[in-house]
Amino acid sequence: MINVAIVGVSGFTGLELVQILLHHSKFRINYVSNSTGGQSLAQIHPELHGVLDIAVSKTSIDDIADKSQLVFLAVPHQTAMSIVPKLLQKGLKVVDLSADYRLDVATYEAAYCAHTDKENLQNATYGLPEFYSKDIANTSLVANPGCYPTATLLGLMPFVSYIKPDTPIFIDAKSGVSGAGKKLNQTTAFMNMQENSFAYSPLTHRHGYEIEYILKNFTKKSYDINFVPHLLPISRGMLCSIYLQLDNKIDATKILTDYYNSQKFVRIRTNPPTIKDTAGTNFCDIFVALKGQNLFINTSIDNLSRGASSQAVVNANIMCGLDEGLGV
């Protein structure tokens, strides 16, 4: 068995990690922490009462290193970069669910804040397994992708070489409220969210930077990304509608089917997927439709699983030389 630690277990993705890892045949949860410690896991997450009796510690690098070989960081950005260098120095494998290691320094600092661990940022591997599995297998630090970038990139990648040059790509994306984390605020309060929906950070959201950066890194070309996220009055789930213009006529369904032929966590659909179709799973469902040379790509994922925790477990499996789908 490989002993694992979850740092940030008190949050939404932390709980999701526990629920996945409880069924994993090779990973054993041996250490969990949040910023304060002093409670049991069941006190924080009552659904785990009688399921996993373990104390939640205040994060200690020495204790993590004593007890585990692999660490999931389910903490906010900035917090992750203050922990990662110490974990790597102790020889641990790390999957970071935050944004801290997904971009280069210039892009990160434009979208987030000053970066304090530039060295490890250079060496981190972006954890989108369909594209980077060989690199993931050989790294100690995986930057787990953002939820919107996961749903967008999986839909877009098969078609990037067919896009008409100098035309914009529009991404209209919708997420359940858990995407914002557990911290209370007026926007996500029940009385604001119920029977309501709205765009936020249109064309300026941080995940737009990530989509543009990863696309450019992967294809060595620049794209005009126009990304608008929306909140839906549901707890979890994500739907992306992507609109672009093609250079030529193509058989989009065939291209998509061939592209993901050997990938078990991408499903090609003949009808637009719903949010419920992928709820609680690691699947990304993709549907495409064409009108002449205008292409519509529609993807569905669960933001807490494929958009965060189950994708993190897939990455950890690959890092440890296990079957990528183990426990997921």
Ligand SMILES: NC(=O)c1ccc[n+]([C@@H]2O[C@H](COP(=O)([O-])OP(=O)(O)OC[C@H]3O[C@@H](n4cnc5c(N)ncnc54)[C@H](OP(=O)(O)O)[C@@H]3O)[C@@H](O)[C@H]2O)c1
């Ligand atoms: N939610 C999603 O759908 C989603 C999807 C993709 C990626 N992500 C990313 O994943 C990370 C976690 O997201 P989330 O939604 O789970 O956030 P969350 O619900 O706000 O939970 C974050 C947790 O981090 C803990 N934390 C803060 N500082 C810590 C420290 N020094 N040591 C240990 N724990 C610490 C907090 O614990 P206490 O406050 O209890 O101390 C909190 O429970 C974020 O970086 C987020 O951007 C989230």
